[in-house]
Amino acid sequence: MQIYLDTANLDEIRTAASWGVLSGVTTNPSLMAKEKGADFKATIQEIASLVDGPISAETTALDADGMVREGREFAAWHPNVVVKVPSTTEGLKAVSRLAREGIRCNVTLCFNAIQALLAARAGAFIISPFVGRVDDVGVDGMDLIREIVQIYRQHRITTLVLAASIRHPRHIVEAALAGADIATCPFKVLEQSMRHPLTDIGIERFLADWKAWQQGK
Ligand code: E4P
Numbered sequence: 001m002q003i004y005l006d007t008a009n010l011d012e013i014r015t016a017a018s019w020g021v022l023s024g025v026t027t028n029p030s031l032m033a034k035e036k037g038a039d040f041k042a043t044i045q046e047i048a049s050l051v052d053g054p055i056s057a058e059t060t061a062l063d064a065d066g067m068v069r070e071g072r073e074f075a076a077w078h079p080n081v082v083v084k085v086p087s088t089t090e091g092l093k094a095v096s097r098l099a100r101e102g103i104r105c106n107v108t109l110c111f112n113a114i115q116a117l118l119a120a121r122a123g124a125f126i127i128s129p130f131v132g133r134v135d136d137v138g139v140d141g142m143d144l145i146r147e148i149v150q151i152y153r154q155h156r157i158t159t160l161v162l163a164a165s166i167r168h169p170r171h172i173v174e175a176a177l178a179g180a181d182i183a184t185c186p187f188k189v190l191e192q193s194m195r196h197p198l199t200d201i202g203i204e205r206f207l208a209d210w211k212a213w214q215q216g217k
Helices: 010-018 029-033 040-050 064-077 089-100 113-122 131-136 141-154 169-178 187-193 197-216
Strands: 002-006 022-026 055-058 081-086 105-110 126-129 160-163 182-185
Touching: 002 010, 002 187, 010 022, 010 040, 010 187, 022 182, 040 055, 040 064, 055 105, 064 081, 064 089, 081 089, 089 105, 089 113, 105 113, 113 126, 113 141, 126 141, 131 141, 131 169, 141 160, 141 169, 160 169, 169 182, 169 187, 182 187
Parallel strands: 002 022, 002 182, 022 055, 055 081, 081 105, 105 126, 126 160, 160 182
Antiparallel strands: none
């Protein structure tokens, strides 16, 4: 399973990219809105210069024509741009038109397996089921990943399953076990994932023993 960063913050992307673990980045309008004064096109192009992999840029039009217009524009910014469209019938229309032009789409805001199946049939490159937001309404979000993975495998569908709306490190582990191709993670969750008290205690002990040995020579 590949790891993407779910942010439009360039400092976070630079830091996570330096760890050597990033295969792509996802953004959305809410994440962009956190970057006060930033220009959308310049941000996406800067991200593409930092991470060599798919960079999702989300459309805001509600109709297929508008999504296609925005999608063509975003795709012209950089070859790694993937156009994000919502899981709606207009979104499906836009995906099938953009896919025919060779423009890759990430179908976002997916909350059930039927949306995922139809997105794939329309030609989606990525499907993004929102695990955390499903958990929020009292349903196991990871079951949605499992269902989509099973349907895609059974029917030899090559659309990539991206576990989105990741809230904690355990979500990443469960997404990997469920067979997701990608998990897109907030910076905080990724950072938290590498923290373990036994690792810190282990380092402390090794250093203390090393120092004692050096002094006793
Ligand atoms: C995915 O591509 C979305 O940007 C993201 O994962 C949404 O997550 P949220 O529920 O934390 O907003």
